[in-house]
Amino acid sequence: MKTIFVFLVALLFALFFGCQENSITEPVMNDTGAEFTLTTPTIDKDIVNYYPGSIKLEGMIYDPSHRLNSYAEIMGMVRYRLQTVTLVPKQKAIKVGFYVNAELKSNCPHQHCPWKVINTAEEVLYASSAIQSVYFLEKSFRVRNTCCAPLNLVLKFQIDEKAVALVSMSLKKAPDIVPNVY
Secondary structure, eight states: OOOOOOOHHHHHHHHHHHHHHSOOTTTTOOOOOOSSOOOOOOOOHHHHHHHHHEEEEEEEETTSSSSSTEOOOOEEEEEEEEEEEEEEEEEEEEEEEEEEEEEEEEOOOOOSOOEEEEEEEEEEEEOOTTTTOOEEEEEEEEEEEEEESSSEEEEEEOOOSSSEEEEEEEEEEOOSSSOOOO
């Protein structure tokens, strides 16, 4: 019985000290000293099949949650799906679906993990005239893991019957969702 107890204590110490070097709750450090780096998120093949079109998101975006001239780096992808539908005779509409998967990194010292945007949206665009073939649509997606203020990623698209193009992207402060308590 004493041998089993000593073995279990030794195993416990080995696990305890072996897990101290790289804890799963500690950020991963690389050679440059940065806590994390942005990577292009991977996407499931079912999502690729359902949303066949893609738009790459990359670059710098103004960050309104921090001091002047503060920017966040974005890396990711917008997948989209277009369908032309006929609602009533001679009334056509375009049904567009979006899947956004992106990571953002700001220069905030309080940021310990990348901000993430993983969300879907769907919209039906109705033709207002027989000759209208181009639509503009603005969609807002919540950014998770922000450090100093809630933010939305706002994407503006130009849409026609065959393609979707990204016109602009920006970060905007989101309204506070905590209800007032009296």
